[in-house]
Amino acid sequence: MDLKLTAEEMRFRDELRAWLQANVPPPWTGTTHEEGKGPYFEFLRKWQKKVFEGGWTGLSWPKEFGGRGARLIEQSIFQEEWARAEAPPLINVLGMSLIGPTIIAVGTEDQKKRYLSKILSGEEIWCQGFSEPNAGSDVAGLSTKAMIDGDHFIVNGQKIWTSLAHAADYCLLLVRTDPTAPKHKGITALLVDMHSPGVTVRPLKQMTADSSFNEVFFDNVRVPMSNILGEINRGWGTAIATLMNERAHLGSGIYIQFKKNFDTLISRSRETRRGGRAVSQDPVLRQKLAQSHIELEIFRLTTMRALSKMQHQSIPGPEGSILKLQWSELNQRLAQTSMETLGAQSQLWSTDEGRWVYNFLRSRGNTIEAGTSEIQRNIIAERVLGLPKSY
Amino acid sequence: MDFDLSKAQKLLQQSSRDFFVRECKPERVRELMATETAYDESLWRAIADQGWTGLIIPEEYGGLGLGLVDLVAVVEEMGRACLPGPFLSTLWAAALIERAGSEGQRKQYLEPISAGDLKATVALLEEEADWNPAAVTMRAEKDGKTFKLRGRKEYVTDAAVADVIICVARDNDGLVFLPVEKGARGVKITPMSGLDQTRKLYSVDFDDVAIQEADALAFTTKPQDAFEAATDIANVAICAEMVGLMQWTLDATVDYAKTRQQFGRSIGIYQAVQHQCADMYLMTESARSAAYYAAWTVSENDPAAKLAVSVAKSYCSDGAREVGNRGVQVHGGIGFTWEHNIHLYYKRAKSSEIMFGDANYHREKVASKVIDEAD
């Protein structure tokens, strides 16, 4: 174990630090919580292009597809530098952390050439079409159908809770291609152009009052056979690869975001007065704020450990399976602590552009999206600890 | 940058695991905890023969001169075995001697400690049991060329087997560390019966105990810093021990959940049980991340070290107790018995939680660094 940076890692850090110093735009002052639309999204899209051109997206992706060809562990350095520089977040998170890595793992050469660099540049936004009204945790129970018609599939059905579908150019879509096979065996993963005729996106309003996820309807949508990701009827394997990536990789961008929220909260706790003193001097809140720091720090360290393991074994170690649980649950506690720290004003949409209310409400989704906490615990119990399967 | 143990560290971990499985079986732990001191000369010898009594002591004083990450790899296995005896006490004292002692004192104490010939402990706490050394009130009165110690120290671990007790007291200039040899006149050692019988606690009364001024560990001009640095090392070790306690409890609980049958199936098939186990796993791995990071930052004198130590001690303190709570629950009635070994680990976790400051104490330290020192 040695957490010192090697000469190569140091070069990477210095280069990144210098680039950030020269390129990070002045902080955005408007609202930041509209996902996939509005002026903030356009601002981020421009930023992403610049980051891509600077060569800082897709750190561990092969160079030929627009990545940097760096090792996985550089992700840890990236995360720290990004947070330190208070650089705006990257968009196209689903493309970058789950769909892209899956294309790299199981895609054809043509698919890699066609899609990967545009994911990184943010030129093409991706969404993930897994969940359906009757297939959530049990994704394999999905019923959106695809029938073969010459060299095309004809897709019919409905997806739900599809984040960013309103902004997306492409979708990684799970469909049933063999209705007679057992449920895990008749699924295929398709790369679907969201601008195809027959695709309808309808926004769903969330408890946060805005719409970052959608219903997506497929009505006789034609998808070329060459857009199968992996093999026909073997889509479940592709889906598992995606979900593993989701669990292991989503953490890095999320840490940056949480850390920023936490740092802002600390300064607000020092400015906010209650009972004749700064809130930061309230002994109960000090305990809670410290606990949030501890949990964030442990999440950072566990991510680093998981990346180190993957570096040696190329699959996420057992540490990987706890990351999703860690970040989703710590963020809910952090959000609650934020509300307690700010007091009555925390509930107002006018306080700090509504970021605290938004975070508080949005965090409820964290333990549902990307596999619920219950499903994560089932996975740990059964796959990591080897307990018998409960279903 | 690599967070994984090196090959050599993995070997050390495996050999210490094998060693404690062989030398410190649960039956042995039970025999020892029923004794007055929980000390076993032959076990201590065997540990010393491995070189572990001097694991982080520099080679010039007969130690192995290894780092804190290596220490953590070994101490985690001590926790897994619920090892009784004065290892941690001696480690803490040795770390203090190394930082506060003169060259001559380092030679005098560290060489026999490395060889396993000397056991030591530190007497810090007083009536209020405040882990902050600034709270020490016990006076060391200067009388010519001797210090006179008077007062009572409490919760002193392993005082009855220690060949030397380093007493933390105060003179006009600040903290002083006075080595009190076994059998010194005016010292009275009384057991304090606590819930954890694997780590014995004592109160120590000092009735005008005389220590030569020249014997005081006074090599440093910043005694509080030296004390805190030594305690950081002890904290890293106790966190590693707690990770070991958690790992044992998790393993025992998962095994039990696989074999215990109710309603015609093993209880591990029920999600209420599965989720307890998953949470235990999450807490154990989280504690491990924190403990190893603390070890690394302390050994590198990293500016983040103090914060990392408090993060680790706070998390491990809550985590070890909580893993124990869940473990006992999953075991059902047998988990509540004296016969099952889980209570040994549960109690050791509780006493470890308290030692060197509990989660609240360390959270306040985190708060003062993260909130008050933020710019």
Ligand SMILES: Cc1cc2nc3c(=O)[nH]c(=O)nc-3n(C[C@H](O)[C@H](O)[C@H](O)COP(=O)(O)OP(=O)(O)OC[C@H]3O[C@@H](n4cnc5c(N)ncnc54)[C@H](O)[C@@H]3O)c2cc1C
């Ligand atoms: C903000 C947000 C964004 C999302 N974005 C996307 C997206 O982009 N693409 C996409 O495909 N999906 C997305 N989802 C959907 C998400 O993946 C599903 O909501 C999730 O998998 C749960 O499915 P469900 O909603 O049908 O709930 P259900 O599966 O019906 O679950 C309901 C409750 O039952 C529990 N439960 C279900 N099965 C079990 C079991 N076997 N054992 C124990 N408990 C169980 C669940 O944990 C939950 O508490 C998003 C969801 C949210 C909230």
